[in-house]
Amino acid sequence: MVADAKWSAGRLIRQRSLRTPVILLVILLVIAAFHGPHLFTSDGLAGGLVGAAPLMLATLAMTPIAIAGPAGVDLSIGPAMTLINIAIVMGLPEIGLSSPLAVFACAIGLGVLLQVVMGTLIAVLRVSTVVVTLAVYLVLDGMNSVILPQSGGTAPDWLASWGSASTIFSLVLYVPLAAFVLWALVSRTTFFRNIRLMGANDRTAFVSGIPLIPTRIGAHVVAGVFVGIASVMYTGLIGSADPTAGTPYTLSAVTALIIGGASLGGGHAKGLGSVLGAIDIWLISYVLSTFNFGLDASYWVQFTTGAVLVASLIAGGLLTGSSRPRLARWRKRRGGQAEPGVS
Amino acid sequence: MRAIVGQHGSSVMASVVLLALVVFGAVSIDGFWSLINLRSSLVFASFLGVATVGQTLCALIGGLDLSIPFVVGAANVGLVKLLNDGLPSPVGIVVVFVLGALIGAFNGVLSHRLRGQSLVVTLGVGNAVLGLIQILVSSGGNSGISGGTIQGAVPQWLQSFATANHTVGIAPAVILWAALAALNIVLLRRTWLGRSLYALGGNRVAADRVQISGPWTWTLVFAASGVTAAMTGVLLLGYTGSGYAGVGDPYLFTTIAAVLIGGTSLVGGRGGYGLTVLGVLILTVLQTILSGYSLSSSAQEAILGLLIIPAVALYARSPHPRMQI
Numbered sequence: 147m148v149a150d151a152k153w154s155a156g157r158l159i160r161q162r163s164l165r166t167p168v169i170l171l172v173i174l175l176v177i178a179a180f181h182g183p184h185l186f187t188s189d190g191l192a193g194g195l196v197g198a199a200p201l202m203l204a205t206l207a208m209t210p211i212a213i214a215g216p217a218g219v220d221l222s223i224g225p226a227m228t229l230i231n232i233a234i235v236m237g238l239p240e241i242g243l244s245s246p247l248a249v250f251a252c253a254i255g256l257g258v259l260l261q262v263v264m265g266t267l268i269a270v271l272r273v274s275t276v277v278v279t280l281a282v283y284l285v286l287d288g289m290n291s292v293i294l295p296q297s298g299g300t301a302p303d304w305l306a307s308w309g310s311a312s313t314i315f316s317l318v319l320y321v322p323l324a325a326f327v328l329w330a331l332v333s334r335t336t337f338f339r340n341i342r343l344m345g346a347n348d349r350t351a352f353v354s355g356i357p358l359i360p361t362r363i364g365a366h367v368v369a370g371v372f373v374g375i376a377s378v379m380y381t382g383l384i385g386s387a388d389p390t391a392g393t394p395y396t397l398s399a400v401t402a403l404i405i406g407g408a409s410l411g412g413g414h415a416k417g418l419g420s421v422l423g424a425i426d427i428w429l430i431s432y433v434l435s436t437f438n439f440g441l442d443a444s445y446w447v448q449f450t451t452g453a454v455l456v457a458s459l460i461a462g463g464l465l466t467g468s469s470r471p472r473l474a475r476w477r478k479r480r481g482g483q484a485e486p487g488v489s
Numbered sequence: 490m491r492a493i494v495g496q497h498g499s500s501v502m503a504s505v506v507l508l509a510l511v512v513f514g515a516v517s518i519d520g521f522w523s524l525i526n527l528r529s530s531l532v533f534a535s536f537l538g539v540a541t542v543g544q545t546l547c548a549l550i551g552g553l554d555l556s557i558p559f560v561v562g563a564a565n566v567g568l569v570k571l572l573n574d575g576l577p578s579p580v581g582i583v584v585v586f587v588l589g590a591l592i593g594a595f596n597g598v599l600s601h602r603l604r605g606q607s608l609v610v611t612l613g614v615g616n617a618v619l620g621l622i623q624i625l626v627s628s629g630g631n632s633g634i635s636g637g638t639i640q641g642a643v644p645q646w647l648q649s650f651a652t653a654n655h656t657v658g659i660a661p662a663v664i665l666w667a668a669l670a671a672l673n674i675v676l677l678r679r680t681w682l683g684r685s686l687y688a689l690g691g692n693r694v695a696a697d698r699v700q701i702s703g704p705w706t707w708t709l710v711f712a713a714s715g716v717t718a719a720m721t722g723v724l725l726l727g728y729t730g731s732g733y734a735g736v737g738d739p740y741l742f743t744t745i746a747a748v749l750i751g752g753t754s755l756v757g758g759r760g761g762y763g764l765t766v767l768g769v770l771i772l773t774v775l776q777t778i779l780s781g782y783s784l785s786s787s788a789q790e791a792i793l794g795l796l797i798i799p800a801v802a803l804y805a806r807s808p809h810p811r812m813q814i
Contacts (some may be wrong), residue, residue, distance in 0.1 A: 240754055247752060271806060273807075275808060277755060280797065284790050284793055285795055286794075287794075288791025288793075292788050397616070410605055410606050410608070410609065442623070445623035446624060448616050448623070449617055449621045452613045452617030453620075454613075455616070456599070456610065460599070482811070
């Protein structure tokens, strides 16, 4: 009985976690419909997909780490995408490789390698995720500017043509779709359920016989695959190599993750929520660009992104009771209300 | 190993590292001991030191304040705007400090309510604040902001704050930092409030049982962090002479790095400002040495990142779940 009630409460919370990103999406789409209807043309949709895809995949990459918790924020993702971008554009052609297979293999390989290193440090040394990913952020961000002081180079032709896609029925659509299918499959495995259990309560997971170190590193491997795909999409978007342009993805992806309803306590985060959160972030900058802020545009984007992040945190905290003490209080209150009826 | 390192391990270790770096710098770099270099290094250290007061306090209660660089930038730009609007400089500085405290207090209230999410709360609040300040300042027409930079008449006394050309030989900014550090160490060690930070960081439930108010302490600590960040912004304005919204950017990670390298744990409950002073000095000496070897700021950043993990692996590892059952 008790377990039953717990599960229904859990399901309720998980559904409610999508409320914030969906409401925000509807509001933004309505504003866009009136103020920037160009979005709803074939051209506009293709541009939107090209622009939003890197962030969608980057946020998806952060999701398993957030689930593995506690405080599982991968701060390194922006510089990591930049490094892979440089490797694709500057490194691969030097050894004569530019085929799609080579590019994806290199990107996913590098992404997984970076994540496995971080995952091992986090799991084996038991240093917090924030500290390790912060250190890796600094190392990679510094390294990127040393390797490539100035932006340059051009992406392989097949990849660069993505950026100018005028219809959504192209690789720009198929690659993210394939990534979502991959996510849907992975997130239904027993292994992924173990990540969730570990994130929700690592002591319970340990007592249940879940091997904590391989499970945590495994969460990072999943993340690494999506970091790789995100980097390929990002390279398609900018069409060249740039030592700093990818760095802001850290902030955008964290924001998208939180708007998507992920709880940094661990255990709760949905792929669908993360993708919706990423679309929201992209739509915010699209909608703002339809107003004539001129030189102030970047300030408005910064202000709105920050404000939406705070607002969704407040809304998330109030609507879903994402923190355990709130949940406990809510249960107690429910218990308290039930008592008079019993007596 | 752990027994040897013990309670004073971090301070001993940090002191040894600092000493080794100083010796290495003195031997390998010309002019390391020159008065000019020492003075300018200390001034740089004082900017970072003032900003890390808040980060240390937040780390002690188990939080993290990522809004520091944004508040530094906002205070820097905002004060120029206030001065351009004709406000006397002391009044303008007080206004900036009060706003910093309010922003910090908001961070604290929200971070305490949404446990464990201070990182994202402060990131969101920081971006909102800096974006808003830039929008407000840029609407001022002629005295407005362009490319994040704003010109204005910075008073002479504020500019002289960061320079060491005085009879004492030490810049007032350094004296301010020393005073703040002393105040902090005494506050943390000798007062009820200071000890309650450690109690809260160590165990929230236990702190609650001995009547330490979580919400109140979190609000106070983050408000203090807002004030010290604003203070850094004002000091930097005196140093550079013009407002720049991105002036705080390096402080996002260097404040955390100084806290970690000193030996204060981000989990909360262990450490202190004395350790952070050592961390700040280590970072500053390291920076001087790396610059002496003419490494670019990017390369310096990468080396700083490589330093953090070993430092944390020595002191701030969380216990195995088997120990927590």
